[in-house]
Amino acid sequence: MKSVKPKSSRIRSRTKGVTVTELLVSSVLMGVAMAVLGEMMVLLTIQASKNNNRWTAMDNARIAIQRISNDVRQAGAFGDTYAKPSSNNRKQFPAPDNPVYGSGVGTIFILNPQTLIIQSPTFYTDEKNYVGGPSYDKNAPRSPYNVVPMKIAQTDVADTPILNRDWDLNNVDTTIYQVVEDSSNIGNWKMVRSFFPGARIQNLPTENPTAARQVIRDQTVVTNIVGPFPKSGATAPQVFSYFYRDAFSGKIAQLSTTTFSDQEVDLLRGVGVDLEISKAGDSSGVGKSESLGIHHESFLRSNISSPRLNYKGSEDS
Numbered sequence: 001m002k003s004v005k006p007k008s009s010r011i012r013s014r015t016k017g018v019t020v021t022e023l024l025v026s027s028v029l030m031g032v033a034m035a036v037l038g039e040m041m042v043l044l045t046i047q048a049s050k051n052n053n054r055w056t057a058m059d060n061a062r063i064a065i066q067r068i069s070n071d072v073r074q075a076g077a078f079g080d081t082y083a084k085p086s087s088n089n090r091k092q093f094p095a096p097d098n099p100v101y102g103s104g105v106g107t108i109f110i111l112n113p114q115t116l117i118i119q120s121p122t123f124y125t126d127e128k129n130y131v132g133g134p135s136y137d138k139n140a141p142r143s144p145y146n147v148v149p150m151k152i153a154q155t156d157v158a159d160t161p162i163l164n165r166d167w168d169l170n171n172v173d174t175t176i177y178q179v180v181e182d183s184s185n186i187g188n189w190k191m192v193r194s195f196f197p198g199a200r201i202q203n204l205p206t207e208n209p210t211a212a213r214q215v216i217r218d219q220t221v222v223t224n225i226v227g228p229f230p231k232s233g234a235t236a237p238q239v240f241s242y243f244y245r246d247a248f249s250g251k252i253a254q255l256s257t258t259t260f261s262d263q264e265v266d267l268l269r270g271v272g273v274d275l276e277i278s279k280a281g282d283s284s285g286v287g288k289s290e291s292l293g294i295h296h297e298s299f300l301r302s303n304i305s306s307p308r309l310n311y312k313g314s315e316d317s
Helices: 007-014 020-074 262-267
Strands: 115-121 172-181 189-196 216-227 240-245 252-254 268-283 289-299
Touching: 020 115, 020 172, 020 216, 020 268, 020 289, 216 289, 240 262, 252 268, 262 268
Parallel strands: none
Antiparallel strands: 115 172, 172 189, 189 216, 216 268, 240 252, 240 268, 268 289
């Protein structure tokens, strides 16, 4: 007669647990899978960080380029147009002949590959219409002369014998972009912007005085500049290059020299901007930082040959 196992014994044989070997194998496989997933997460995070740094650098460079381009297109000339002809001071700001800042601003700026100097017309703005100014009045009527270019009369700014000019001068604002070492980020450079407003005219016969605008010094435009250094031995990034209109062909060409004469500054019509921006927090290899390069060219809105703003013919020569 065939024996029959009890029902409870059959149930126990079907529900017994896993062995230690099976548990160890499962743990190893789970560990490998988690390690792979972890490595993938790290790689994805690094790539996301690189992309973020790249886009941040691009945005910073784009904003800086756009700001420079806007200022250049609104400008009328490079250097200081108040400089006396043949004085070789046109490439500096302020020139000794500048009726507003000729006594000095604490720094002499020189037009070169690290410094861009541009001047644009000073437009009239009624002091009561100048938002943020001390005399602003929101209820004051808008002056019909707002945004009209202004002159400096001989009675507005005390002239000196060396100027010897018997006509009113063009009133101009001066904007300066300068590449300087970043003391907070050793080995990198930054671009700063300074703004020197034209003369404030107060003795207008029928209108309120012009708005009082403040000098702005060393406003940071972009940081993490690491180049370019196209010339061997260069101690600073060569950011600005300049374009002039050839007097014979009438064509625009790049000026090869970086030390300008007054005549060459008179002919300047545009500026090239080359920036190499370090992607902060990003590196490839030991001690090698990745950077993003960008090039842009901007020209004066009226890039035809024009006379010096504040001198007529050969006067004062």
